[in-house]
Every structure is written in structure tokens, then in C-alpha cells.
Amino acid sequence: MAQLRFRFMAKGAGVGTGLPxxxxxxxxxxxxxxxxxxxxxxxxxxxxxxxxxxxNVFDMDAITTTSDGIVVxxxxxxxxxADIGRIHPEFGCLHMAKIEVTDQLIKEEPHLAQxxxxxxxxxxxxxxxxxxxxxxxxxxxxxxxxxxxxxxxEVMDAISMxxxxxxxxxxxxxxxxxxxxxxxxxxxxxxxxxxxxAEQFGRVFPTRQFAAGQTxxxxxxxxxxxxxNIPCMVAPKRVLARYIIRALEAGMAPGLHIGCSPxxxxxxxxxxxxxxxxxxxxxxxxxxxxxxxxxxxLVTEGPKLSAEEAISDADQIxxxxxxxxxxxxxDVVSKESIAV
Amino acid sequence: xxxxxxxxxxxRPDMVRLLHTSLPEFKSKIHQAGQKNGKTILLRxxxxxxxxxxxxxxxxxxxxxxxxxxxxxxxxxxxxxxMARVPETMHTVVIKSxxxxxxxxxxxxxxxNILHPTEEAELEGFRVTDNRPPLGRH
Numbered sequence: 001m002a003q004l005r006f007r008f009m010a011k012g013a014g015v016g017t018g019l020p021x022x023x024x025x026x027x028x029x030x031x032x033x034x035x036x037x038x039x040x041x042x043x044x045x046x047x048x049x050x051x052x053x054x055x056n057v058f059d060m061d062a063i064t065t066t067s068d069g070i071v072v073x074x075x076x077x078x079x080x081x082a083d084i085g086r087i088h089p090e091f092g093c094l095h096m097a098k099i100e101v102t103d104q105l106i107k108e109e110p111h112l113a114q115x116x117x118x119x120x121x122x123x124x125x126x127x128x129x130x131x132x133x134x135x136x137x138x139x140x141x142x143x144x145x146x147x148x149x150x151x152x153x154e155v156m157d158a159i160s161m162x163x164x165x166x167x168x169x170x171x172x173x174x175x176x177x178x179x180x181x182x183x184x185x186x187x188x189x190x191x192x193x194x195x196x197x198a199e200q201f202g203r204v205f206p207t208r209q210f211a212a213g214q215t216x217x218x219x220x221x222x223x224x225x226x227x228x229n230i231p232c233m234v235a236p237k238r239v240l241a242r243y244i245i246r247a248l249e250a251g252m253a254p255g256l257h258i259g260c261s262p263x264x265x266x267x268x269x270x271x272x273x274x275x276x277x278x279x280x281x282x283x284x285x286x287x288x289x290x291x292x293x294x295x296x297x298l299v300t301e302g303p304k305l306s307a308e309e310a311i312s313d314a315d316q317i318x319x320x321x322x323x324x325x326x327x328x329x330x331d332v333v334s335k336e337s338i339a340v
Numbered sequence: 341x342x343x344x345x346x347x348x349x350x351x352r353p354d355m356v357r358l359l360h361t362s363l364p365e366f367k368s369k370i371h372q373a374g375q376k377n378g379k380t381i382l383l384r385x386x387x388x389x390x391x392x393x394x395x396x397x398x399x400x401x402x403x404x405x406x407x408x409x410x411x412x413x414x415x416x417x418x419x420x421x422x423m424a425r426v427p428e429t430m431h432t433v434v435i436k437s438x439x440x441x442x443x444x445x446x447x448x449x450x451x452x453n454i455l456h457p458t459e460e461a462e463l464e465g466f467r468v469t470d471n472r473p474p475l476g477r478h
Binding site: 083084086088090091092134135136137138140142143144145147149156158159 | 426427428430453455456457458459460461463464475
């Protein structure tokens with residue numbers, strides 16, 4: 001008999017309508033240590049919870065990217081959704097594609113030039129291979145009421161229609177037993193999540209649809225409203241700032257290599273890192289202007305903060321979540337163990 | 341002139357109409373299958389359809405299942421729920437403008453994907469028999 005360990009966050013956690021379904025977070029290493037097959041773990045958790053639940057399996061030795069193209073430490077490798085004790089056999093589970101980072105791929109996806117130093121040689125996972133999906137749906141898994149979408153970074157209840165955004169950095173905080181921030185997504189992040197990079201097997205788009213400097217939203221003044229009222233769980237801004245600054249220091253220019261999200265632009269502006277303003281398309285500028293970001297006014301000359309100063313002052317520099325509440329993971333995440 | 345034989349695959353033209361059942365006829369058949377047993381029938385999931393041709397082969401099987409469940413003495417109510425089998429459907433959105441006389445002006449085509457719950461949302465607590473063929477077979 002092996003012990004299946006996982007982290008568990010109950011429906012309702014967070015602010016506003018809160019987490020719409022339960023969430024289980026599984027570390028692939030915990031499965032390996034107990035000799036538990038991933039499929040058996042998913043089945044056991046579905047049965048144990050016996051209610052709508054999203055199940056995300058992490059490889060903490062792998063790397064992934066945020067929607068704006070920042071490389072981060074740890075990746076989701078499998079996502080599942082379960083309800084009434086089962087996982088839908090056709091639409092309930094997907095595995096992310098393991099991506100080999102080659103010189104050719106870096107030419108095609110220039111933000112991957114960040115993969116050096118501590119990230120060099122580690123497996124990269126983002127979204128699934130579309131060939132693994134029965135029908136050309138979003139990168140989504142569904143069973144009953146439980147919906148786990150965008151490669152396991154937003155969850156919904158299909159009946160109550162409540163939703164919560166779970167950006168990857170917030171989930172990684174849970175896996176590290178570190179602090180998380182709950183809040184309402186707000187207009188800034190609503191605009192920011194549209195400032196993507198072009199990726200094959202990406203978290204949201206399976207092919208290279210929207211490059212750095214472009215907006216995936218393309219909805220003008222309406223972009224800021226799209227996710228504005230939805231609750232979310234994110235990482236503290238100092239964590240986000242550390243990753244973004246690492247990318248900037250690796251030579252990544254917003255608009256050229258990485259997405260021109262408000263958080264990226266704010267930090268590049270703060271430390272004086274180059275911004276490819278001429279590569280930021282008019283449609284993206286309209287959306288940024290709608291939340292008060294005037295691309296032309298961002299200057300890279302003059303006195304600037306050091307990286308450490310910017311990280312330390314991230315709460316003042318980086319715009320984001322509305323009505324944020326800092327919370328220790330242990331206050332909202334329990335550590336479960338079941339015999340399988 | 342179209343030679344009917346070429347589009348009926350050898351079947352008589354009057355058999356062609358039997359391959360699909362009209363929406364009103366489908367609704368009527370389902371209700372009759374339950375009511376002949378004196379049981380209440382609830383049909384939901386088709387409210388948004390104005391005109392549709394329903395697969396006849398499955399219409400017959402659904403009628404038969406409704407009849408079987410309705411015949412059982414323990415049954416008081418039979419509920420028939422029609423839902424998308426694929427839980428995300430892609431829809432074309434036609435956005436049209438008209439002038440004050442109702443004359444067509446512009447039409448813009450957009451697309452929207454809709455997520456639906458899968459069948460588990462309807463199954464909690466029931467003894468389940470799954471007669472569906474695999475995806476891709478009908």
C-alpha cells in the first residue's frame with residue numbers, strides 16, 4: 001500500500017465568489033517516491049474528493065513560461081478535471097507536451113533565449129499537443145461541472161458559471177508552501193493576459209498566433225473588462241518581479257522578445273531596461289492606454305532602480321490585482337495523504 | 341433534373357425522410373412514449389432550437405428507453421435531457437444591422453466557443469447504463 005500525497009484547496013477559497021471547484025496539486029516526485037502511476041493517482045483523488053475538482057500534476061524540475069513569455073521554475077505536466085468521483089474518459093485529462101529547446105526553436109520563439117544558467121537543460125512544458133485532443137477544443141479538460149482550462153491556469157464550474165484564474169506563479173507558490181495573493185483580477189491583468197508571445201503548444205494557443213508586441217484580445221476598450229471581475233490567486237509581486245527582471249537582464253525586450261504586459265513594461269521602465277516600443281502594435285497600445293499605460297511616455301533614460309530595489313518595491317511598481325490579500329499557503333492549502 | 345436514385349443510395353425516396361425526424365415530431369414521440377404509460381415526461385435541452393432534423397435511428401432507441409423506464413412501477417417521472425456530447429462547441433455569430441425599413445445593411449461574422457458541462461453533471465445518484473457509441477460513430 002502506497003501513500004498518495006497531494007496538496008488540497010477547498011472550493012470557496014479566496015475572495016469574491018472564491019475558488020469555484022476544489023483543487024488538488026500533485027508533485028510528480030511524490031508519486032515517483034511511492035511508486036504510484038500518475039493515472040492511478042488521478043483516479044484515486046477523483047474518487048476521494050467525490051465532487052468537482054481540478055487536479056494539476058507538477059514537475060518541479062521542469063520549466064514553463066508565463067503568458068507574457070517569462071520563463072519560470074516548475075511546470076504543470078498533466079491536468080485533469082473530476083466530478084462525482086470520476087474523470088471523463090474522453091475529455092477529463094490532458095498531458096502537456098514536452099518541448100525540446102533547440103537553436104532552431106529559439107530562432108522561432110526568441111523569448112526562449114532566457115533558457116540559460118539555472119534553467120539550461122531542463123525540460124520545458126507549456127500546453128498539450130493538439131494531436132492529443134479528440135476535438136479541437138481549448139487546452140481544457142472537463143468532467144461534469146468541473147472545468148480546468150488554459151493548460152490548468154483557470155478553473156470554472158460549468159453550472160454555477162463561477163470562475164477563478166490560477167496563473168502559474170500562484171500555483172507554484174502553493175507547491176513551495178509559500179505565500180499567495182488572493183484578489184480580484186482587475187483591469188490591468190485583464191489587459192495583461194492578452195499580451196502573449198507566439199508559442200507552439202502554448203498554454204492558451206496551440207500554435208503561434210500572437211507574437212510579442214501584439215494583443216491576443218484585439219478588443220480595444222473592452223479588453224480591460226474581459227476578466228476584470230473574476231477572482232484570482234497569484235504570487236506576491238516580488239516573486240513576479242524577480243522572474244520578470246531575470247528575463248529583462250537576460251536581454252529580453254518587451255514587444256520584441258517577451259509580451260508587453262503592464263507588469264513587464266512597469267519593471268522595464270523602473271530598471272531602465274530597453275522596451276521595443278516600435279514593435280508594440282496599435283491595437284495593443286489602445287488596450288494599454290485604456291488602463292493608463294502610455295507606451296510612448298515610458299522612458300529608459302535617467303536614474304533608475306537597481307534590480308534588487310525594484311524587486312523590493314514591487315508592490316509599488318507593478319500594477320495588478322484589485323483588493324489583494326496576502327495569505328500563507330498553509331492557511332488555505334491542506335496536505336492530504338490517502339492509501340492507494 | 342436530379343435522378344433520385346443517385347442520392348438515395350438505392351433506397352426509395354419516401355424512405356429518405358425516415359433517416360431524420362423533424363423536431364416537433366421528435367418531441368411528440370418522446371412525450372407519447374411516456375404518456376402511454378401514464379407517467380410524466382420532462383424534456384429539456386432543445387429549447388433553443390427552432391427547426392432541426394433529429395437522427396431517426398437514435399430517436400427510435402430513445403423512444404424505446406423512455407418507454408422502458410416509464411413502464412417500471414417504481415418510476416414516477418422520466419426526464420430526458422439533450423446536451424452537447426462534446427463539451428466545447430464552436431459557434432458562428434452573425435452580427436447584422438438593418439435600416440429603419442428593415443432593409444439589411446451590414447453583417448459581420450464572428451466566432452465564439454461555448455463550454456458545456458459533461459454528462460456527469462446530470463448523473464449523480466443514478467444507476468447508469470451508457471449505450472453511446474464511441475465518438476465518431478453514430
